[in-house]
Amino acid sequence: MNRSGVLVRLIGLLAIIGIVGTYWMGLVVTPPDVFQGNLVRLVYLHPPVAWVAYLAYGVTSLASIAFLWKRTRNLKWDRLAASSAEVGVLFTGLTLVTGSIWGRPTWGVWWTWDARLTTTALLFLLYLGYLAIRRIPGDRYKVGTRSAVAGLVAFIDVPIVHQSVVWWKTLHQGATVLNPSLSPKIHGEMAWTLLLGFVSFTLLYVWFTIKRYQVASMTDELEDVEVDRMIRERLESDGGVLSGGAPRAESNFVDGGSLK
Amino acid sequence: MNVIQGSDSGSMSAPGIDWKRLDPTGTKRRSNKSIKVVAIVLFFIAGFGFLLFKGLGNALQYFYTAQQAVQMRATLGSSTFRLEGVVVPGTIKTNATGVDFSVRFASAVVPVVEVGVPPQLFQPNVPVVVVGHFAGQVFQSDQIMIKHSSNYVAAHPNRIKNAGGGS
Amino acid sequence: MNGYVEGGYLVVTGGIGGYAAWLGTRAKKLRRAVVVVRDETSVQRRSQDKS
Known part of the structure; x- marks a missing residue:
């Protein structure tokens, strides 16, 4: 295995060790909270998972800018934007579910339409829409441009989600660490566990995104080969007019639901 | 396509x-x-x-504080809205249908009649959001939500359990 | 603990585990297909070069 392959494995391994460590610290080592009791243990998951969603969409935006900028225009950036956004959608989904599970026993409701929850639901839908737009077929550079613009528009919601608890009255509490006064409201081993959670889930994000990127570039490569083959077969047969559906049977073998 | x-x-x-x-x-x-x-x-x-x-x-004006609600009592009428305030210690009275208590924001105090079971973290001094409407002098509510803060403090098993109700 | 905490940890584990498994199998299949296709195209290129 080459050096970058080893590095990717190492990142994955560290992510898993870190997450297991977070679970251990969060479920066993840390004490209950004076107010929430054991329910506080969900704080070691929910904010790190939400942070990864922000991070993923941030990377999607930067990659989208790099793709749109003529001097750095390269399909690699489009692939990175797509991969990161997909991981972001997964983590936004997990944010919504863990938040709901935490909300039921602490707030008393699974869901409420306050600004934080509503804008987060919007975030989820926006990036689902981004992934849907990506699937509209077309020339790869056209798809890339279209998606990059959509990705940047969707990102407008990220700062709104984060600031929603400051700008509006919400049921959701303010940020524990990244609050306006930047003074963490958690201390001791609880704070260390939260930090470990942030680091581990960030590593997991990096690992997932690299893996997803590799899947995307292999899919692209296979598609290129497939297109080549179809063109060649058309040229080889009678002027190509009657061979419209012929190569499809073969292409199914490599193309089980690709990102086209 | x-x-x-x-x-x-x-x-x-x-x-x-x-x-x-x-x-x-x-x-x-x-x-x-x-x-x-x-x-x-x-x-x-x-x-x-x-x-x-x-x-x-909902989200733009998620709740009115007890103070705002008292000031706007005439315009709010009997419409349904969310009311926010801190549960006043010593006012909680459990009865057959639910629980009566008062919430306070700044100097404004609103008595609440809740029908239904309050969430497990409901206790004195905790900020709550109650859903309902004014009925005369009291606020008739059918749902209590706990608005806990983002402070997390380790509970020390050797000390008094739940000193001051958190928040 | 109280059901909710366990539920939250299980959901996160299931979510990331499921995605990791999906990525893993997809990457494996694609890698195999890429190897096959690379072989095929090199064979075809060679035969085209001859003609």
């Missing part, structure tokens, strides 16, 4: 050849696909519309 479909039988292809006729399976696949596309587009329109409706209707 429709654009591509249109161009297949249109000016892009060789003259005199109807591509759809030549490839009936392809046509079927395309019509299934366009139904799917329409369904997806409708899903997103409905989703964004729903969130916009919910956001404008």
Whole structure:
């Protein structure tokens, strides 16, 4: 295995060790909270998972800018934007579910339409829409441009989600660490566990995104080969007019639901 | 997707050849696909519309503080809204149908009559959001939500359990 | 603990585990397909070069 392959494995391994460590610290080592009791243990998951969603969409935006900028225009950036956004959608989904599970026993409701929850639901839908737009077929550079613009528009919601608890009255509490006064409201081993959670889930994000990127570039490569083959077969047969559906049977073998 | 479909039988292809006729399976696949596309587009329109409706209707003015509610009592009338305040210690009285208590914000105190079981973290001194409407001098509520803070403090088993009710 | 905490940890584990498994199998399949296709195209290129 080459050096970058080893590095990717190492990142994955560290992510898993870190997450297991977070679970251990969060479920066993840390004490209950004076107010929430054991329910506080969900704080070691929910904010790190939400942070990864922000991070993923941030990377999607930067990659989208790099793709749109003529001097750095390269399909690699489009692939990175797509991969990161997909991981972001997964983590936004997990944010919504863990938040709901935490909300039921602490707030008393699974869901409420306050600004934080509503804008987060919007975030989820926006990036689902981004992934849907990506699937509209077309020339790869056209798809890339279209998606990059959509990705940047969707990102407008990220700062709104984060600031929603400051700008509006919400049921959701303010940020524990990244609050306006930047003074963490958690201390001791609880704070260390939260930090470990942030680091581990960030590593997991990096690992997932690299893996997803590799899947995307292999899919692209296979598609290129497939297109080549179809063109060649058309040229080889009678002027190509009657061979419209012929190569499809073969292409199914490599193309089980690709990102086209 | 429709654009591509249109161009297949249109000016892009060789003259005199109807591509759809030549490839009936392809046509079927395309019509299934366009139904799917329409369904997806409708899903997103409905989703964004729903969130916009919910956001404008709830999130912008999620609750009134007890103080605001008292000031706006005349305009609020008997309409349903969310009321926020801290549970005043010593006012909680549990009864057969639910619980009576008062919430306070700044100097304004509003008595609340709750029908239903309060959440497990309900206790004195905790900020709550109650859903309901004014009925005379009291606020008639059917739901209590606990608005806990983002402070996390280790409980020390050796000390007094739950000193001051947190928040 | 109280059901909710366990539920939250299980959901996160299931979510990331499921995605990791999906990525893993997809990457494996694609890698195999890429190898096959690379072989095929090199064979075809060679035969085209000859003609």
